Structures are given as structure tokens and as C-alpha cells.
Amino acid sequence: MKNIKISMMLLLSILIFASCEDESKNPLPDFGSSQGAFVRFVLNEVPGATVSFVDPSVAIYGGTIEDVNENISSYSLEMVATVSGEQIFVNNFLEITEFPAELAISAEDIAASLGITIDDLGFGDNFAFIATATRDDGVISRGEEPIFDPDTGVLSGGDTSNNLLGLPGYRSAMAFNFTYACPEFDISELAGTYNVDFNNLEGALGLVDPNPTREIILGPRPNQVTVVGGSVGFVGGDDLIVNVDVTTGVLSLGLDADGNAGLAFPVGTAGLTFDSDYGEFAPGGLVLTCLDDLTLDLRVTLTCCGGTFGMGLTKQ
Numbered sequence: 147m148k149n150i151k152i153s154m155m156l157l158l159s160i161l162i163f164a165s166c167e168d169e170s171k172n173p174l175p176d177f178g179s180s181q182g183a184f185v186r187f188v189l190n191e192v193p194g195a196t197v198s199f200v201d202p203s204v205a206i207y208g209g210t211i212e213d214v215n216e217n218i219s220s221y222s223l224e225m226v227a228t229v230s231g232e233q234i235f236v237n238n239f240l241e242i243t244e245f246p247a248e249l250a251i252s253a254e255d256i257a258a259s260l261g262i263t264i265d266d267l268g269f270g271d272n273f274a275f276i277a278t279a280t281r282d283d284g285v286i287s288r289g290e291e292p293i294f295d296p297d298t299g300v301l302s303g304g305d306t307s308n309n310l311l312g313l314p315g316y317r318s319a320m321a322f323n324f325t326y327a328c329p330e331f332d333i334s335e336l337a338g339t340y341n342v343d344f345n346n347l348e349g350a351l352g353l354v355d356p357n358p359t360r361e362i363i364l365g366p367r368p369n370q371v372t373v374v375g376g377s378v379g380f381v382g383g384d385d386l387i388v389n390v391d392v393t394t395g396v397l398s399l400g401l402d403a404d405g406n407a408g409l410a411f412p413v414g415t416a417g418l419t420f421d422s423d424y425g426e427f428a429p430g431g432l433v434l435t436c437l438d439d440l441t442l443d444l445r446v447t448l449t450c451c452g453g454t455f456g457m458g459l460t461k462q
Contacts, residue, residue, distance in 0.1 A: 181215040181217060182215070182281075182287050183213075183215070183217060183218045183279035183280065183281045183285070183286070183287040184214045184215060184279065184287065184318075184320060185211050185212065185213060185214065185218065185221050185245070185277060185279055185318075185319045185320060186211065186212060186214055186316060186317040186318055186319050186320075187209045187210065187211055187212075187249075187317045187318075187319050188209065188210045188211070188212050188246065188317075189317070191209035191210050192209065192317050192429070193207050193208060193209050193322075193324065194324070194394055194396060195323075195324055195325065195394065195395075195396050195429065195430050195431070195432050196324060196325050196326070196327035196394040196395055196396060196432065197324050197325070197326055197327065198326075198327055199253070199267070199268070199269055199271075199326035199327060199329075200329050202253045202264045202267065203253070203254075203264075205252065205253040205326065206250050206251065206252045206253075207250075207251045207273075207324045208248065208249040208250040208251055209248075209249060210246050210247070210248055210249070211242075211245065211246065211247055211248075211249050211319045212245055212246045213245035213246075216245075217281050217282050218245065218279050218280065218281060218282070219243065219280050219281065219282050220241060220242070220243050220279075220280045221241070221242045221243075221245075221247075221277060221278070221279050221280075222238065222239075222240065222241040222242075222277065222278050223239045223240050223241075223275045223276070223277050223278075224236060224237050224238070224239060224275070224276055224278070225239040225256075225259065225273055225274065225275050226273075226274045226275075226276075227256065227260055227271070227272075227273050227274075228271060228272040228273075228274075229260070229262070229266065229267060229268075229271045230266075230268065230271070234260055236259045236260065239255075239259055239275070240255075249319065251273070251275075253267055256273060267326065268326065269326050269327070269328050269329065269434070269436055269437075270325060270326065270328070270434050270436065270437045271325065271326050272323060272324070272325045272326075273323060273324055273325075274321075274322075274323035275321065275322055275323065276288065276289045276290060276320075276321050277289040277319060277320045277321065279320070287320075288320075289318070289320030289321035290321065322430075323430065325395075325432060325434065327393075327394055327395055327434065328395065328434045328435060328436035328437075329436070330435075330436065331392045331393065331395060331434075331435050331436075332435045333364065333369065333371070333390055333392055333435070334364065335435040335440060336362055336364070336371050336390070336433065336435065336440070336442075336461075337362060337363055337364050337371070338361075338362060338461050338462065339359060339360075339361055339362075339461070339462045340359065340360045340361075340362060340442070340459035340460060340461050340462065341358065341359055341459065341460050341462060342355055342358040342359060342360060342379075342457065342458070342459060343441070343458035343459065343460050344456065344457065344458045345358075345377065345378075345379075345455075345456075345457045345458075346454075346455045346456045346457070347377065347378055347446075347455045347457075350451070350453065350455055351416070351418065351451070351455075352416050352417075352418075353378050353380070353411065353415065353416050353418075354416070355378070355379050356379055356380060357375065357379050359462075360373050360374060360375055360379070360459060361373075361374040361375070362374070362442075362459070366387065366402070366403070367400075369389060369390050369391070369392055370387055370388065370389055370390065370400045371387075371388050371390060372385050372386065372387050372388070372400075373385060373386040373387075373388060373444075373459075376408070376410060376411075376424075377410060377424070377444065377446045377455070377457050378410055378411045378415070380411050380412075380415045380416070382409070382411065382412035382415065383408075383409055383410055383411045383412065383415070384408030384409045384410070385408065386400075386408065386410075386424060386444075386446075387399075387400030387401065387402060387407075387408065388400050388442075388444070390433065395432050395433050395434045395435070396431065396432055397427060397431035397432060397433060397442065397443070397444060397445075398426070398427050398431065399424055399425070399426050399427045406423075407423050407424040407425070408423065408424055409421060409422075409423055409424075410422045410423060410424050410446075410448055410450075420450055421450070422448040422449050422450030422451065423448070423449045423450075424446065424447070424448065424449070425447035425448055425449045426447060427444065427445045427446060427447060428445035428446075428447055428454040429445065430443065430445050431443055431444050431445040439460060439461075440460070440461040441458060441459060441460045441461070442457075442458070442459040443456070443458055444456065444457040444458070444459070
């Protein structure tokens with residue numbers, strides 16, 4: 147009991163001393179001011195990865211967004227538009243200063259910002275947005291992951307973690323993208339041989355793809371395809387079953403007949419001391435069968451490790 151009294155008296159002394167000192171020298175952290183600036187979509191209003199472009203006049207992406215920590219003075223978006231294969235950058239697409247707010251990005255808005263007409267937009271065009279949120283005290287948060295250069299020791303880029311951006315539960319409005327969906331979808335077109343354009347498992351876990359090609363077959367059930375060899379491609383891992391939304395082209399994790407997602411890689415793969423199953427895909431995975439270059443954008447996650455390990459496939 148004596149020790150407890152001494153500790154309490156010591157803490158009280160620290161508090162009294164700190165209150166008499168300059169605030170800039172206060173050793174106790176101000177937790178309120180340390181909260182980041184983060185904007186998200188409200189529950190049940192997270193928009194999908196595609197927008198119907200059958201009627202361009204009603205092609206609108208959006209939903210209600212909110213200031214999670216109630217500390218933001220402004221929120222702005224920059225856009226990278228890919229129209230007919232050409233990338234165009236727009237620095238100041240829009241700005242919002244009050245929350246909650248309705249975010250509604252129409253085809254008219256996009257065309258006007260690009261200096262083109264709606265007729266110049268078409269199926270398969272993609273629009274990626276990165277947000278900058280300014281806190282009340284002027285501190286800025288950007289919807290990108292920080293990048294650390296081990297050679298220079300410099301941290302650059304954004305300051306938002308991959309989990310906040312990639313996992314569905316966080317409903318991030320700090321970085322998002324959408325594509326104008328095809329008017330029709332033919333899942334049979336997905337069967338064939340594909341080149342692996344990128345596989346982020348290599349940089350994250352050192353899992354260098356031993357065979358940068360994959361076969362995709364239809365099934366095992368309707369509106370599913372199977373990536374033979376899985377995402378990792380190592381011996382001992384299971385094939386990756388993918389659900390295909392034939393209305394939107396959105397891809398999600400499929401399960402086998404027993405309700406299992408499958409083993410991504412076994413213990414010992416590339417010297418790792420652990421194994422992993424596949425986890426629910428992060429938002430944004432997509433395939434559009436009306437495009438000349440048929441590609442699958444898989445947003446793979448692993449139960450072993452946080453984050454998204456994207457994989458891109460292009461049909462030969």
C-alpha cells in the first residue's frame with residue numbers, strides 16, 4: 147500500500163509540474179491532436195468497383211462520406227483518369243469542407259474536368275482518386291501508403307496504412323477507383339492462359355513467382371473461375387477459386403464445396419516458417435470481358451498477414 151501511495155504522489159507531482167510549464171514542453175501526449183485525418187464512406191453506402199455506363203447521364207459514383215475523428219477542415223480529391231488507354235491527371239477535382247457530405251461523381255463532372263464530352267468516355271474507362279485531408283491544425287494526411295527508402299532513410303509518399311486503405315471494414319474514402327462496366331458479360335471468355343503482369347507477394351514476403359503464367363478454368367460452380375496454381379504458384383498451395391459478378395465484373399474470394407478458401411502456401415515455402423490460407427479479397431478486384439485486352443485485377447489477402455497482395459493477369 148505504501149508503494150502505491152508513493153506512485154500516486156509522484157504522478158500528481160508530474161501533473162502539477164507539467165501544468166506550470168510551457169505547453170510546448172508538456173511531456174504528456176495530447177491524444178486528441180494526434181488523431182489522423184481520415185474520411186470514410188458511411189456503413190452500407192460503400193460504392194462498388196463499377197458504374198453502369200449504358201446510360202451515361204445517370205452514371206454516378208458515390209455515397210455519404212464522414213469525418214471519422216471530427217477534426218478535418220478540408221478534403222480534396224485528385225484524379226487519374228484512364229480514357230481509351232490514355233492517362234490524364236487532374237489535380238483539383240473537388241473539395242469538401244463540411245461533413246457528413248454527399249460524394250457524387252458524375253460522368254458530366256469527369257468529362258468537364260478533362261475538357262472532353264461524355265461521348266469521349268466509354269466502357270472500360272477507369273478513374274482513380276486520391277484524397278488529401280487537412281486537419282483543423284493544418285496537418286495533412288494523404289490517401290497513399292508511406293514508402294521507406296532504406297538507402298536514404300527517407301519516408302515519402304502518403305501516410306495512410308495499407309490496412310486502412312485496403313480492408314473492407316475501414317470503408318476508406320481516402321483512395322478509391324471505379325470503372326465504367328461493360329453492357330454485357332461473357333464469363334466463358336475468362337477461360338484460357340494468362341501472363342502474370344504483377345504479383346505483390348514477391349516484394350512483401352519474398353515469394354518470387356516460379357512460373358509467371360496461369361491457366362484459368364471455368365467453375366467449379368456457376369459464376370466462378372479457378373486460377374490453377376493459385377496466387378502464389380508454389381507446390382503445395384491450392385488453386386484459387388474466384389467468384390465473378392457477371393453484372394458488374396467484380397471479383398471476390400470463392401469457396402470450395404466444403405466451404406474452404408484453400409491454402410495459399412504451406413510451411414517452408416521460400417523458407418517461411420508459417421503457412422497461410424486465402425482471405426477475403428480487398429475491394430476493387432475486377433474483370434471486363436468487353437475489352438480487347440482481357441485482364442483480371444485480383445485483390446488477394448492472406449490470413450497470415452495484414453494487407454492486400456494484388457495480382458494482375460492478362461490473357462494471352
